[in-house]
Amino acid sequence: MDAHYPEHDQPIDLTLMRECDVDVRVRGHQTPAHLLYLYPPHDNEFLRSLIPRRPIDYSMDLKRSTNLTKFWLRNCFNNHTSCKFAFSGTSQEPFALPRRVIDVGSGDGISKPFLFESDAQRGSYVALSHCWGGSASIVTTRSSIEAMKKSIPIADMSRTLQDAVSITREIGFQYLWVDYLCIVQDDVADWECQSSQIGAIYNHATLTIAATAARNGTQGCLIPRDKPSLDPVCIPIANGQDQVFMMPTVAACESGLDTAEIRPLDTRAWTLQENILSLRTVSFERREITWECNESRQSESRFSNDGGPDGYPSSKKMFRSSLNASHPQSIHATWCTLVESYSKRNLTFSKDKLPAICGLAQIYPNHLGARYFAGMWSTHLLEGLLWTCVLARVPTGYRAPSWSWASVDGPIRTNWHWSTLEPWVRVLDVSVELLRDDMFGELRSAHLLLLGKIKDAKCNCQQHSAPDSDSKGECRYYEYRPPSPGIDEGGTGAYLDADGKIYFMRKAPNETETPCPLKFRLQKDGERASFDSVCDVDGLKLCLIGYYSKIDPVPVKWMESLLLRPVAGSENTFERIGRWKSFEHLDFYQGCLNTTFTLV
Numbered sequence: 001m002d003a004h005y006p007e008h009d010q011p012i013d014l015t016l017m018r019e020c021d022v023d024v025r026v027r028g029h030q031t032p033a034h035l036l037y038l039y040p041p042h043d044n045e046f047l048r049s050l051i052p053r054r055p056i057d058y059s060m061d062l063k064r065s066t067n068l069t070k071f072w073l074r075n076c077f078n079n080h081t082s083c084k085f086a087f088s089g090t091s092q093e094p095f096a097l098p099r100r101v102i103d104v105g106s107g108d109g110i111s112k113p114f115l116f117e118s119d120a121q122r123g124s125y126v127a128l129s130h131c132w133g134g135s136a137s138i139v140t141t142r143s144s145i146e147a148m149k150k151s152i153p154i155a156d157m158s159r160t161l162q163d164a165v166s167i168t169r170e171i172g173f174q175y176l177w178v179d180y181l182c183i184v185q186d187d188v189a190d191w192e193c194q195s196s197q198i199g200a201i202y203n204h205a206t207l208t209i210a211a212t213a214a215r216n217g218t219q220g221c222l223i224p225r226d227k228p229s230l231d232p233v234c235i236p237i238a239n240g241q242d243q244v245f246m247m248p249t250v251a252a253c254e255s256g257l258d259t260a261e262i263r264p265l266d267t268r269a270w271t272l273q274e275n276i277l278s279l280r281t282v283s284f285e286r287r288e289i290t291w292e293c294n295e296s297r298q299s300e301s302r303f304s305n306d307g308g309p310d311g312y313p314s315s316k317k318m319f320r321s322s323l324n325a326s327h328p329q330s331i332h333a334t335w336c337t338l339v340e341s342y343s344k345r346n347l348t349f350s351k352d353k354l355p356a357i358c359g360l361a362q363i364y365p366n367h368l369g370a371r372y373f374a375g376m377w378s379t380h381l382l383e384g385l386l387w388t389c390v391l392a393r394v395p396t397g398y399r400a401p402s403w404s405w406a407s408v409d410g411p412i413r414t415n416w417h418w419s420t421l422e423p424w425v426r427v428l429d430v431s432v433e434l435l436r437d438d439m440f441g442e443l444r445s446a447h448l449l450l451l452g453k454i455k456d457a458k459c460n461c462q463q464h465s466a467p468d469s470d471s472k473g474e475c476r477y478y479e480y481r482p483p484s485p486g487i488d489e490g491g492t493g494a495y496l497d498a499d500g501k502i503y504f505m506r507k508a509p510n511e512t513e514t515p516c517p518l519k520f521r522l523q524k525d526g527e528r529a530s531f532d533s534v535c536d537v538d539g540l541k542l543c544l545i546g547y548y549s550k551i552d553p554v555p556v557k558w559m560e561s562l563l564l565r566p567v568a569g570s571e572n573t574f575e576r577i578g579r580w581k582s583f584e585h586l587d588f589y590q591g592c593l594n595t596t597f598t599l600v
Contacts, residue, residue: 125175158217199359386415425452
């Protein structure tokens, strides 16, 4: 099929395949494919069955948006068996209501929204996933809760909450769950109780409304979209009777590239579990509305008429499938992937690091057959110690033991792969003191009692120079930073030689040298300390965790160790400050005797 587009003076090649996107390329131009898409006339059922695209409503009309949501919801109810089951394995919709929900009222002014205490009665409800960022004009407190039970004025609600109430009414639901209204914000006991149940609250909601594009409560769900500067072009089909329309994507109009963007909701730590655990989610994004359930992922511009799969994999389905893997290593790999994604997100309150992922953690004991310790699992505890975090920050106040990824803020790299660890250290005891009676919540303290080989590590600071070229077993650490004008791109380096001496430098060695990363974190009062300050620390140790080996594509074996810093006033007690991975000098610990020591 050939067509012309006003901005180009050459024909456009269109390749049309059933249930696929249209591959659009401009002859003679380096134009990326899929900058343009086709959609059929609304009254041509044959073309609508062939072309999955639909025109986007740029007005974000409430009625049209909710009609589409009801269409997806109805098809899910009627055709998706697996979407009826919560993670508990039961199909009991409607589930018991959360302790408190918002009764959204009738919308005709006769019945106004109010806070309803459910007393565990059963009922269908909608949950809101959003970034409220402290911008809510009203919250439930001990002093306001009685007034909220009588009425919540629409005028006092944030824009996002107003939209959520309107959407809930239009799709035919009576109850809406919103965190800052349904949890008493200044009642510690209520927050502890309700926050530990948030996973179940989203999992048992009939539908979750995600205000994906809103940075805070002032922006709302129904955010008007910018209409493309180019109008649709009518393209006749060769039979002379039918026609289709060609339209540029919003991204193409803005930048010429259909690139993905980071959605505000995806930067918030709590929303990771809210999205994954929800049975069904309708997302109000910047460019269109999208739908995802366990069996289908669709969008306003691309969906199948029967509500079935449209070619995009459902992340909810992939997550559920991963929990049913036959090998525990595969199940644990999924947890590691979640931790890596979670660690890139932001928390308003540092203490929420473990509570904000507790809903996901609560699912794993039955699948892994493991105990949970500060974000890590007993069946993979040694492997779990080998995480790294470049440019990490340690929060003020205690949150988690130094050996847990939850002790730092910053993107985590977990140590999961298909090779099996050959352990050279034994866990004698794990002790966790909970802040409250919730094994998935906040901690007061935790320690590991280990039996293994440790060796002294000596520091030697050398600025702007590499160690003696004859030294062996050099191990490199990179502090990854974007290049700045006038600053050497090498970054700051640290090297470990075969005698356990650590060298700290401002310039990393030649890239051709064998990389054996020594990765560590050294912070003080929430800020990163300088590398020079390490040289003032006596008693640094290296602890052998074990060896990994693999034969594909070539045989290789490497050694994994932890870098430890002594805790003042406590004998044989250390903090984990880093990880050493070395492919050379695997006999580094030869002659070392096993020692009992504690990590805190």
